[in-house]
Amino acid sequence: MAVRLRVNPITCAGHGLCAELLPERVTLDEWHYPVVSGEPVPPELEPLARRAVTDCPALALLLERAR
Amino acid sequence: MTSATTMAWPAPAVNESPGLPRLLPPGALDLDGHVQAYGALCYSGAPRELIEEIRVAGLTGRGGAGFPAAVKMTAVADRRGRPVVVGNGAEGEPASHKDRHLLWLAPHLVLDGLQLAAEAVGARRAYLYVHGHDWLLRGLGHALAERSAARWDRIAVEIVAAPPRFLAGEESALASRVGGGLALPTFKRPPVFERGVGGAPTLVQNVETLAHMALIARFGAAWFRQVGTAAEPGSMLVTAHRADGDSLVSEVPIGAPLAAVLDLGRQPVQAVLAGGYHGAWIPAAQAAALPLANAALRQAGASLGAGVLAALPADRCGLAETAGVLRYLAAESAGQCGPCLNGLPRIAAAFSALSRPGAGRRYLADLERWSGLVAGRGACHHPDGTVRLVRSALAVFSDELEWHLAGRCTAEPPAGDLGSAGEPGLAAVPFLPLPAGDSGSLMPAPPRHGWR
Numbered sequence: 001m002a003v004r005l006r007v008n009p010i011t012c013a014g015h016g017l018c019a020e021l022l023p024e025r026v027t028l029d030e031w032h033y034p035v036v037s038g039e040p041v042p043p044e045l046e047p048l049a050r051r052a053v054t055d056c057p058a059l060a061l062l063l064e065r066a067r
Numbered sequence: 068m069t070s071a072t073t074m075a076w077p078a079p080a081v082n083e084s085p086g087l088p089r090l091l092p093p094g095a096l097d098l099d100g101h102v103q104a105y106g107a108l109c110y111s112g113a114p115r116e117l118i119e120e121i122r123v124a125g126l127t128g129r130g131g132a133g134f135p136a137a138v139k140m141t142a143v144a145d146r147r148g149r150p151v152v153v154g155n156g157a158e159g160e161p162a163s164h165k166d167r168h169l170l171w172l173a174p175h176l177v178l179d180g181l182q183l184a185a186e187a188v189g190a191r192r193a194y195l196y197v198h199g200h201d202w203l204l205r206g207l208g209h210a211l212a213e214r215s216a217a218r219w220d221r222i223a224v225e226i227v228a229a230p231p232r233f234l235a236g237e238e239s240a241l242a243s244r245v246g247g248g249l250a251l252p253t254f255k256r257p258p259v260f261e262r263g264v265g266g267a268p269t270l271v272q273n274v275e276t277l278a279h280m281a282l283i284a285r286f287g288a289a290w291f292r293q294v295g296t297a298a299e300p301g302s303m304l305v306t307a308h309r310a311d312g313d314s315l316v317s318e319v320p321i322g323a324p325l326a327a328v329l330d331l332g333r334q335p336v337q338a339v340l341a342g343g344y345h346g347a348w349i350p351a352a353q354a355a356a357l358p359l360a361n362a363a364l365r366q367a368g369a370s371l372g373a374g375v376l377a378a379l380p381a382d383r384c385g386l387a388e389t390a391g392v393l394r395y396l397a398a399e400s401a402g403q404c405g406p407c408l409n410g411l412p413r414i415a416a417a418f419s420a421l422s423r424p425g426a427g428r429r430y431l432a433d434l435e436r437w438s439g440l441v442a443g444r445g446a447c448h449h450p451d452g453t454v455r456l457v458r459s460a461l462a463v464f465s466d467e468l469e470w471h472l473a474g475r476c477t478a479e480p481p482a483g484d485l486g487s488a489g490e491p492g493l494a495a496v497p498f499l500p501l502p503a504g505d506s507g508s509l510m511p512a513p514p515r516h517g518w519r
Contacts, residue, residue: 008254009404010446029440033405 345452
């Protein structure tokens with residue numbers, strides 16, 4: 001089951017941990033808020049993606065099924 | 068800019084289609100007048116029956132998004148749990164007057180629609196969400212009391228006041244406010260139709276959409292389709308800001324010539340703003356040939372939105388006008404999402420710089436980068452709508468932009484008359500209506516009609 005990352009822009013406070021853990025899918029904009037790629041997360045990156053989700057201090061990162 | 072909108076009866080020449088206006092009586096109708104004008108409210112007698120009629124009618128939402136009403140109703144009716152229905156009359160857009168106009172003139176049409184929508188989706192709770200202006204709340208309270216005395220309604224309707232903010236009528240902000248929270252957009256997962264007010268499946272329909280439903284229930288889908296186009300049937304309310312400074316609410320068949328609705332040709336116009344402040348500019352020559360329908364407007368990069376149209380006179384600076392609107396939109400950001408909070412004020416500031424003659428070209432690069440950074444990154448569509456306005460203004464006013472970069476504004480008032488801002492290009496009073504600091508001024512005086 002392919003998954004992709006999504007950020008809840010309201011709860012996101014711009015801590016930036018996600019971009020450090022998963023630079024392949026998340027970069028930071030000039031205000032230090034994450035720009036999350038909507039591409040499916042490949043299986044080899046899934047463990048890191050899950051860690052980014054659980055480690056987000058604002059619980060603003062979600063993994064959802066890619067449609 | 069006239070604050071109170073005017074309505075002619077019979078309506079102006081654009082309304083030559085038979086039976087228009089349908090929604091706007093010449094004066095406010097009480098319950099007796101309403102029954103005389105439209106006939107008694109007829110419940111279908113069974114849930115979902117009206118949904119099929121609305122589907123055949125092809126009614127779309129009149130709040131801006133233009134989503135098919137029957138699809139939304141079916142989605143709500145299909146959910147498990149007792150749904151809630153909310154009539155959305157929050158009209159935060161400073162340039163739009165049509166919802167309050169309708170609520171003043173034909174409150175019972177809207178309230179009939181609310182009852183019928185509730186019956187169709189099986190709701191037992193209904194709300195009317197409107198800006199908390201005294202004259203409007205009094206009028207609606209009076210209408211509800213009349214209905215209560217006549218035992219007209221099957222379920223009670225609660226009026227909820229919306230704060231006078233641009234985003235107060237956004238669907239998730241509405242669900243939050245009606246549920247007792249703040250009128251701020253939320254992260255819509257799951258969507259409002261699935262989990263809205265108090266966690267219940269929630270049907271949100273614009274008040275004009277509800278009024279159309281009340282008429283479709285009476286006269287049927289075929290009657291509804293007698294005006295409009297095959298793809299976009301029916302009539303719609305528009306708030307038209309004409310180049311001579313006159314603003315009026317009128318009801319027009321979808322597909323009516325835009326030039327007639329805005330009375331183009333009477334005086335020089337350089338561009339038309341279609342769809343309000345989340346809408347887009349169209350060059351006047353192109354706009355003059357367009358019918359008022361999404362099929363045509365979308366090809367011009369615009370849409371009907373909630374029916375706001377403005378014809379910018381040739382002697383106004385489109386960049387300065389847009390800059391004013393952008394500053395307003397930036398201030399109206401709910402400030403919840405980082406990209407919107409950071410991006411919109413910067414976009415507004417850069418655009419304001421470009422709206423003054425002699426600005427550096429670097430602001431253009433900033434604008435383009437920031438526009439790309441905010442689009443699609445908010446919980447609601449506020450950044451997307453703002454960027455749409457920015458991009459259309461830069462495209463439509465590109466010649467003027469070159470003049471500004473070269474140090475001149477072609478709309479500059481004669482030497483010595485620098486306007487209140489003391490800067491060339493900025494007229495003392497902007498053409499496009501904006502609340503003057505105090506948010507209370509979002510609500511003008513009631514339309515010039517009394518209770519009969």
